[in-house]
Amino acid sequence: MSHEVPVSILTGFLGAGKTTLLRHLLAHPEMGQTAVVINEFGEVGLDHNLVEKSSEDTVLLSSGCLCCTVRGDLVKTLQSLSIRRIRGEVPEFERLVVETTGLADPAPILHTLMNDEILTRDYRLDGVISVVDAANGPDTLDTHRESVKQAAVADRLVLTKTDLVGARELDELEARLVALNPAAPRIGADHGRVEPGALFGAGLYDPATKSADVRRWLKAEAYADASADGTPHSGAHRHHHDDTHRHQHHQHDVNRHGDGIRAFSLGWDRPVDWDHLADWIEMLVTLYGGQILRLKGVVDVEGEEKPVVVHGVQHVFHPPARLPEWPADMDRRTRLVFIVKDLDPEMFDHTMQAFLDR
């Protein structure tokens, strides 16, 4: 369905173990036809036995992996990489991994991959892989807001240095990550050792079936339902809200650590007027854009047979995509999942009703 190269963003705090993970990935036979963009070759310390060919900013490894360094900005690097691929100057690659520097907020690169007209011709966002250091992670999460964001926007969480902590600490960290980001699988990586397959294929399109897998992508069931009437599977139409049922769905209080991150889902049982939904989202983005770390959803649009998928990171939205059909494994029903910072899920529920019930 889609010929663009899927891009995974590898993020994680300074010293979390990104380089160790990359070095392992680069040597992995399964990584053939993968291109990796890093800041400097020196950081990864490429094993010379694995190097087949190299030029100033590109190295081809015997695993088939192509490794490039960033020249100028990342957008230029990605553009030039795809031009060189078309010209046959670099081998064909079917996947791209971009390492961000430790402090970076992954949002700007996500925005570019979602909306840049030139880049989206050749690439599409697969997902965000965030490396969390089990030994220092809890402290880092307490003291660095960026690290909380990196974990909250992730599609895959890779836990490193698990050998350095006990079972209890690990459980606590996992519970904290579940609260921050309930849908992202947590994958252990002992000294960078991880199955590459576990990291990729986080996007809407399943590369194996070449079709959209909304249910896996959205994973709405992993989120606490913040709808006031909370009737996710009753099939009942959602009418004006009933205050007697309010508050019962807010027991998932994840603010124990003061992260201020809330992850929740909202549902809507009747077909949605697209303009009303768009107005609501626009209002949210205008007022709270920077605090809406991630929004994903599937929408049952009035007068529309096919489901429409929405996906946003802060102020920027992927153009809504119409899928060929409703997946057999999902109810035909609007479902949105949110990961937000310092915002109350009830506000989303109230305003959703106000905008959609017009």
Ligand SMILES: Nc1nc2c(ncn2[C@@H]2O[C@H](COP(=O)(O)OP(=O)(O)OP(=O)(O)O)[C@@H](O)[C@H]2O)c(=O)[nH]1
């Ligand atoms: N014990 C243990 N140490 C690890 C593990 N993974 C990485 N390390 C060590 O952690 C240190 C930092 O790892 P790097 O891979 O350099 O981390 P990084 O995220 O690339 O660091 P920056 O590039 O500085 O952001 C290194 O000394 C690694 O050997 C692990 O699973 N267990």
